[in-house]
Amino acid sequence: DIQMTQSPSTLSASVGDRVTITCRASQSITNWLAWYQQKPGKAPKLLIYEASRLESGVPSRFSGSGSGTEFTLTISSLQPDDFATYYCQQYSSYSTFGQGTKVEIK
Amino acid sequence: EVQLVESGGGLVQPGRSLRLSCAASGFTFDEYAMHWVRQSPGKGLEWVSGIGRYSGSIGFADSVKGRFTISRDNAKSSLYLQMNSLRPEDTALYYCAKARLNWGLLDYWGQGALVTVSS
Numbered sequence: 001d002i003q004m005t006q007s008p009s010t011l012s013a014s015v016g017d018r019v020t021i022t023c024r025a026s027q028s029i030t031n032w033l034a035w036y037q038q039k040p041g042k043a044p045k046l047l048i049y050e051a052s053r054l055e056s057g058v059p060s061r062f063s064g065s066g067s068g069t070e071f072t073l074t075i076s077s078l079q080p081d082d083f084a085t086y087y088c089q090q091y092s093s094y095s096t097f098g099q100g101t102k103v104e105i106k
Numbered sequence: 107e108v109q110l111v112e113s114g115g116g117l118v119q120p121g122r123s124l125r126l127s128c129a130a131s132g133f134t135f136d137e138y139a140m141h142w143v144r145q146s147p148g149k150g151l152e153w154v155s156g157i158g159r160y161s162g163s164i165g166f167a168d169s170v171k172g173r174f175t176i177s178r179d180n181a182k183s184s185l186y187l188q189m190n191s192l193r194p195e196d197t198a199l200y201y202c203a204k205a206r207l208n209w210g211l212l213d214y215w216g217q218g219a220l221v222t223v224s225s
Binding site: 032046049087089099 | 141143150151152153156165167168201206208209210211212213215216217218
């Protein structure tokens, strides 16, 4: 099974900060990686797919990069609506989620 | 508008069974794979199981393999999760999710059904 390791588990940041979250796969998943945002009491929302493709309607301050085993999600200028938990997911072989990164207000 | 509505959750004793259902609408159900993802209270997301368009491709997480069964009824636009031999660690909110054309990319999610396993 493919394991996904996200870091950090918690991130404290301020509005306007540039934020980067990392996700590592235990084996190559080429670019079959997605990023989701989840707010308390809500279902996850798809942000990025195929490692770098922005889902329709998602603000352009979100971007994804990477391939193989190393991936990043970047928020170029953190907005109040972005404080949430972010998960990576591999869908190369069945599916696995990372453990999540909570982005909190500094 | 895509809608996914889970039902069948509740309180169940360890070792017992429960069946979750997901009613889908707003899209052509038999054109997409479907999945179950769970989230234990205060914890992260865990993929549970997925099923292809015509049930030809099915997968399970190791944590539920041999205990859970996934199925679908395309005529009824419905997805099911049969959960047997339930354990306290199966306590979670169970989400039904629709896949995009790629089997595992999840683009729409329901609001979840809560399953509590406790004596």
